[in-house]
Amino acid sequence: MLKQIKLTVNGQEHSLEVEPRLLLVHLIRENLTLTGTHIGCDTSSCGACTILMDGKSVKSCTILAVQANGKSIQTIEGLAPEGGPLHPLQDGFKENHGLQCGFCTPGMIMRSVELLENNKNPTEDDIRWGISGNLCRCTGYNNIVKSIEWAAAKMRGEETPSTEPQFV
């Protein structure tokens, strides 16, 4: 039995007919071809599929597309205008080597958007707890934490910390 749903994705309204068992992440990637949102573990462990639904970071592999009816979704593609300046978090990850293979990055960034929304000046501990639902198998997390600290400073309008590598 198909269900009619309406949702807003990155500011654009969509009306679709979907099977109730269609996952939100599949709707985003396959129906809307927004492939910036990744599927990692498909078991709500890794966080690669993290998006914002009505401003809250959620794992789109564990939400049905029909549950997003009437909701506003933001994906990594909606974070910065096409060709425009990057979002401070995107800049932060770029400047601080916050990624290596990049697979976890969209999820890390979308989670961090909500983290910085709720806490403008997070401690390292706040950041590490804040991204505890996102796994990265490359970086060892240190540069991800640095990237988020850098973005937080930039969003507060402060001078951004040095991007020189730190050896720990």
Next chain:
Amino acid sequence: MIAQQFDYESPGTLAEAISLLQKYGDDAKILSGGHSLIPMMKLRFASPEVLIDINGIPGLSHIAEEAGTVKIGALTREVEIEHSDLLKKYFPIFADVTKQIADPQVRNRGTIGGNLAHGDAANDHPAVMLALNATVIATGFNGVRSIPIDEFFFGFYQTALQHGDILTEIQIPIPPEGTGSAYHKLERKVGDYATAGCAVQLTVDGNGICTAAGIGLTNVNATPLRAARSEQALIGKPITAETIAEAAKFASEDCNPSSDLRGSDEYKRHCVGVLIKRMVLLAQERIK
């Protein structure tokens, strides 16, 4: 992974949801936060024919104080419980437990009602509810029922909820002055189920005598377990190294953990003893 086909209903009122549950009977499952049910459906451990999504029903999401109790609506998200000032005021245990439930994204969706209704001894709220002597409110075709927490958990994934029932609220008595609470679970990594977990609430009078104790254990029994002998070991006595040691010993004897990848039966019993000691001390320290 894709779940088996099912139909989806999203009622706008409680009455509508209950009549849908009546109509579909055993074939229907209630969808709340979905972070236990949807993974089970994707793995095809569960294949309900109909999902009844209660997320659109108003009046099920609240944290409020009323006549000596705190009432928590079943649809209240873990993240709301984590940051509630009212809960922080009376029950510091909620900040402990929510921080250890899965991860921030999951806590944005997961609900307290779902956590209890799932009936999983590995979930964290059941032990907390045992320690706090909560009452579960279920609304069904025949009206509203109050179920004391000690009569709620029956067996593996089984609760006192009957078909047609919706868990709508949790009511927790506000403890008297001189009460403290704490929860901790031993977990291998963030988001894991507990190797063992322990919830404690203690009330101590002006003479240092423990007048009430609630102790619940996570994932060391087929159902969430009240450590009744440990509670009795504390009540009526001062909290000393000796009484705590006795409470710890009773809990590790009375639990029934199974050996698995998280550890052997013996190891888990040992952990239960250690957790009891630490949580009793932490709960005591939090008494103002």
